[in-house]
Amino acid sequence: MNLINRGASGLTLALALTVSAGCSDGNFALLGRDTLPPSATQTVPDEFVATVERVNTASREISLRPNDGRTRVVGYSTDTRVIYRGREYPVSQLEAGDIVAMQLRQDSRGNSYTDLIRVQESIQDRNQRRGDAASPGFGILTLDGRVEQLDFQRGSFEYAISPESR
Numbered sequence: 001m002n003l004i005n006r007g008a009s010g011l012t013l014a015l016a017l018t019v020s021a022g023c024s025d026g027n028f029a030l031l032g033r034d035t036l037p038p039s040a041t042q043t044v045p046d047e048f049v050a051t052v053e054r055v056n057t058a059s060r061e062i063s064l065r066p067n068d069g070r071t072r073v074v075g076y077s078t079d080t081r082v083i084y085r086g087r088e089y090p091v092s093q094l095e096a097g098d099i100v101a102m103q104l105r106q107d108s109r110g111n112s113y114t115d116l117i118r119v120q121e122s123i124q125d126r127n128q129r130r131g132d133a134a135s136p137g138f139g140i141l142t143l144d145g146r147v148e149q150l151d152f153q154r155g156s157f158e159y160a161i162s163p164e165s166r
C-alpha cells in the first residue's frame with residue numbers, strides 16, 4: 001500500500017507541474033516585473049513606426065520621419081525607456097537613421113509624447129548588413145601622407161600620399 005501511495009503522490013506532482021507549465025504564458029519568471037515589450041518584428045495596434053531624424057535632449061524631443069515623409073516631433077520624459085534587443089538604453093543613445101516603434105499619447109496641450117521606444121533596427125546594424133564601413137559623412141578616414149597646402153578660407157587642404165602607403 002505504501003508503494004501505491006508513493007506512486008500516486010509522484011504522479012500527482014508530475015501532473016501538477018505539467019499543468020502549471022502548460023497554463024503559464026511564458027512569463028512566470030517575470031512575476032512582479034513588467035513584461036518585456038513585443039519583439040522588433042511584432043507590431044502593436046496603434047503603434048507609430050518611424051525613422052529617427054534627430055534627438056534634441058535639451059527640449060526632450062525626437063524628430064521622426066514616418067513612411068509618409070512628413071517630419072513629426074514627439075516628446076519624451078526622463079522616465080522614457082528605450083528597448084533594443086532586450087536591453088534598456090537612454091534616449092540620448094538613439095541615432096539618426098534608427099527605425100523605432102512607439103505608442104503615442106497626448107499631453108494636456110495636445111502634444112504627442114511617448115514613454116516607451118522600441119528600436120526595430122539600428123542604423124549601425126543596417127550599415128553592417130549592407131557592408132558599409134560607416135554612414136556617409138560619419139566615421140574616421142586615416143590618411144598617410146604630407147600636407148602640401150592649406151586653404152583656411154575654404155576649410156580644405158591638399159596632401160601628398162606617402163609612397164609607402166600606395
